[in-house]
Amino acid sequence: MSMIDSLPLRRLYSTIRVDSSADHDVHWLYMHADAAPGVRPCFRRPMMVDMHQFLDSISREDQRRPGRLQHLVLASDAGAFNLGGDLEVFSELIRQQDGAALLRYARSCIDGVYRFHQGLNGDFRTIALLQGDALGGGLEMALSCHTIVAEEGVGMGLPEVLFGLFPGMGAYNFLCRRVSPQLAERIILDGRVYSSEEMHAMGVVDVLVPRGQGEQAVRDLIRQQQRIPHSCLAMNAVRRLSNPVTYQELLDITQVWVDTALALGDKSLRTMDRLVRAQTRRSAMDHA
Template sequence: MSVPISRLHVSHDAPLLRHVSEHASRTDWCYMHADVASAYHPCFSERLLQQMLQTQERIRRNLAADPDPKAGIHHLVLASDSDVFNLGGDLQLFSRLIRGGQRGRLLEYAQLCVEVAFNLHQLYDDRVHSIAVVEGDALGGGFEAALCCHTIIAEEGAGMGFPEVLFDLFPGMGAYTFLTRRVAPVVAERMMLDARVYPVEELLRMGVVDMVVPRGEGRQAARELIRRNQRIGNALRAMNTVRQACNPVTLDELLKVTNEWVDAAMRLNDRGLKTMERLVRAQQRRAQAAAPALTLV
């Protein structure tokens, strides 16, 4: 079970995370980027991360109160209400904090990312199986969030990759830890530094993605997987324990890596920051262009 790292101010603005609990299937569905009525930038803002952490803690409390500790496996599904899964870290915030020399604030953000990531991997001992449903591009921290989950279901046409090297940084919120559980370290390092956006079909062949389904069928594929998993809930719980025993993921490991990420970020020169800021403007233009269509959903 995770240990809370930090408690940032909790915003009471419109929710960016839509949480749906299905008691019959013992499943919690968490949809990022729920506030689609405005030109919203679908990244990991502090507001979204805070709401994700709150929801994870609420699910954990519900599991702790379960009168039947031998009950079958519980599922946590991470998906998106946007046309992308997630475009990664809040680059606008990064640029502002780095230029202002605010290492402590950047570290606070990074620690929040790590706690949310760790909870996706191990929310409550062995009782939760997490599923990422990637219905659009997952970049940077969005790719990391999918990798934290036990199963990745991706829809055809989506792409996943790490663009951080474009501004001379590396993905530091779980990429190495979780990607090396799926591919060899040398492959993971190449993927973290080549800035490629990999088609999910290629990632399936590599073993990074578990399932690729036609566009529009990701959520139904998750429901079918959940139904199958309920029949082997005891085995899945045992496998969660075995996985953690043989190849453990610890909060301490994730924190050490993200501390190095913060140090590397604070060393960025003006050229790297300008590249980051150009990416911010490109993402903002994309969000503004997509906003009218999203309001019709």
């Protein structure tokens, strides 16, 4: 193989950065490639569009390698992994009582977590690499992956209860496949931010490594799994059969989330607004 053949293939998007191996067996998707002061590292709609387009591109029939193990790694170019749903959008749509738009946003989110949980077409092992905080929907996306690799000192939590909501895009479903339902409910209702060390002790984080060693840990994990490709692909199928998270289940819970959001009052909306300002300040500090 020549040096050129071994270089990663890159695709250009405005909000994400993607590196793909020359054989298309390993893909790294970095969120927030447009990170800049004032750009909040959350699930902004343009980034969600880019992410879905990329997932579509590697799921197409002409890109598929049936029966061959592939890997998709979800990471971030920002100081945070992901701070969750776009609270500015939520606040605006709730004030307008636009439930249809809220549901469209939520469905885009569950489309993403469902695809990561399924391993796209079943041939992928998905890995979340947490080198910065994962909150709300950001943590839900990480939980949907087959494996969570986190560096020490990362904050992980579901703070939606602070403004009267709950994490409605898969948190309970995916947590219950890692911890007991009682613990999952406590994590959601506590609304506190846990450390990655605490989450590892509870069984939520699969691999915990020191700061700066996350990418290498992911590469090591991929090499280990590539030695046993048929076993990993079989485990994907077993997971779907023995303890499935169905799309309809996610959709039904999302409707509960929309109904709850539309019932929020001014106090909750003002809390959202304060969190948006805090996220914006945090983004500015990360780029100072």
